[in-house]
Amino acid sequence: MPPAEQRDNIIININEAAAQTQFQNMKFAVKTWCKSGRARVGLLQLKCTSLVQGATSPEIEIETPALLLTTRKGLPAFIPPDHLSFLPSPDSRLLQFSPMHFMEGPNSKTISDIGGVHQLLGLQGYGFVAVPRDSILSLPECSSSNKNGASFETPSGRFLVKPLEYMKMISSMKPDLWVSLADEVSASVTVKRNKASVDRTITWLDHCISLKPRDGALFGSVVGGCSVEERQRCAHEVAKRNVSGYYIGGFGLGDSIDERSTFLHAVTDVLPKEKPRQVCGLGLPEEVLQGVAAGIDLFDSTYIYHLTLEGFALIFPLNDKCKQYESDTQLCSMASDYTKINLKATVYRKDASRIVEGCECYTCQNHTKAYINHLLNVHEMLAQILLEIHNTHHYFSFFRLIREAITEGKFEEFRQKFIERRREHLLAPSLGACELQTSVR
Template sequence: MKYVIDSLSKCSPRSGHFQKNDSILHLPMLLQYTKCAIVPYLSKEVFNYVTTDAQGYSICLDTTINMVDALSAYRKGIASFSGIGSDGISFLTIKNPTVVNKTADHGDTKDTMSIYARSGRKIISANQYMDLVSSHHPDVFHSLCDGETNATSSKRRIMKSMDRSKAFLEICLQRYRQSESLKSGSLFVAAIEGGYNLRHREEYIKEILVHNSDIHGYFLDGLHSNGFTATSLTIDNIKEIVKKCNELLPADKFKVMFGPYNPVVMLQLIQLGVDVFDSSYCYIATKNRCALTFSFDMESSSNGRDFDMDLKDPKYKEDFSAVLSGCNCLTCQKHTRAYIHHLINTKELLASILLMIHNSHHFIEFFKTIRQSIASGNFQELIDFVKAQFDRRCLLDENIQKIVELDEVTKKGKKTVSSDELSLS
């Protein structure tokens, strides 16, 4: 397992690739978000209908920690155990980007971290974490870290996050250096903490750069609390932090950001030099019964196309067209908007399966276009093209919200008049 950064820029779109066996996965790269090391709603056989190309997979520890006994006995790693295969790249991360962080009571110790699995809270030390890494044997993993900070975190909380994460990093690196199997088969990524404080971020980076020779990439963490709220982040919220981190970090190491960022923010982060993302936005869209339909083909007009499509809406009840005209995914080729609307209303699991097929396919094609636009030098045009569609969606949402609020005020006014008239009579 190795990686190459082709363009050694710090705060601009970059190209490169990961290589595992005979497979090459190009940067910027999309990791397929998984639960229990499986793409949600899609078996390996069904996912083959989405794509047969080698993929990267984000493995969330909170969904696989209960597998540790089986993985230890199996001894071939999480990729083989889950059916990802020898060509796919597995990236182990401790937090599930689709679940809002739970504020844990870490007690008096700075040596442990809480992981919330389905079976309940599990408290692990850095050494226990490295034992879990060894049993999972991922292709890439990041250091244990306390990234439970966001824009509203206090200075005290940020300092605690930094102190604990630095202590975890020291232990994780020591264990990594001592493990021949991990050193030969896994890439080590260091988490970068510091909340929204530029000075703290700078101090943190300067302290961990002494270990740069053993670090292959950097994970920019602690900027949001995961879950649906992360989809509303704008580049204005995080631009200065990301830019500062990338200016200070080595250009020859890949940069990772996890979370359900919307497509426009992803493009803007790539413009700042971020290389690897996950597809949790697709899962959240699927959970909300939405199909992603924004255009990234700059040679065609996007006028009249919705950025995304809420198939719960009754207007699709008798709409027998494909979810997205021109899309060659299984969902769009074989099924209609009306059929998926029906499945949603009857609470059939097939609705989620068909939406996840389409949304995953759409994002995979989106990232192919991103890489092509970087190579051809028109990446800024792609950002402007997609952002224009997103802005129209946001404006439409604002107008709808105003209409709803006005309608509610009108109804309340009518109710008040009726009540007064009743009392006078």
């Protein structure tokens, strides 16, 4: 039998072996398509996989496009478990984590004996999404990867993770969704190295499928760097496999935002429309809108984490809110683009107003800018907790507006208006500075 036919038979056998369990715990349906474009609103339904014996399996329903909350070892960096209830529900019930985060903690057997990440963290009502890479603690190191496994930089050092080792982690942690191991490369690699990354990713996907645990929905990884042809080749191959959804990787690793739409559209052209698509590396509001326009459903981003870490609070307009900031002359020196404010600044030391008037988050309902400014400047951890709650709530509201715009057939109008308004705000401070310099002269 020719090698190509042997490979096809192997793929068919692997798919058949996994088919009976692949979609038991996850369902996805597209509810609304954008009238002109690929943006869509969908419904993701999850039945949590890791439960105490005899307990009723909770179900989670989340409308897409949706944001996955980035976590460190299963929890948002600044929000303890008893504060998760302050976040919008059910939007906040999908938590993304990297199995690599646990390489310095409990070993796989210990986590398995406990019952997986749900039992370890005591969060049975939440859905967990396992992704090898993240943008905080687990970064792909393509120069150290080889045909045997993918290399990652972590706080515990550099690790080469082989498919078998990765599947042992997945089996012990029992996530609801998990992404296959991928060889993600930066935009600067050679054509030969990029092609090798696609070949390895497809091979590792076959290994992951053959070793697939009983529970949890598998998302097949699609890579290809800055090559339309390689991305489409990878997407074609992954689409042949029996997977529940798709993870589009390789972004945020030196690629240009101007070229990204071409790569995203090239992949979504190939992938089946009835399955969900997740992307990593698109975090800024403009990037999210770019992904939604290409037909992406789930976004894995560290945008909120980095804002909170630096003491910034989101304030960009939602349904004509935040208009007070558009005419605030003090804001020009405090925020670079009118989407966020730096609450460490002395101008907020005596500011008794809320971060955003009308915001319904716990922080805005109970605390002032002056109080958060004080907490930040005395290095009190509560500052990050309150900021993370507000920023997460605000960004979830942004995603809700995106879904509403798609449903109403106004997504492109919403997207263009948002981008134009932000561009105007970016120009405003620089123009003001120019006018000031002219007057001084």
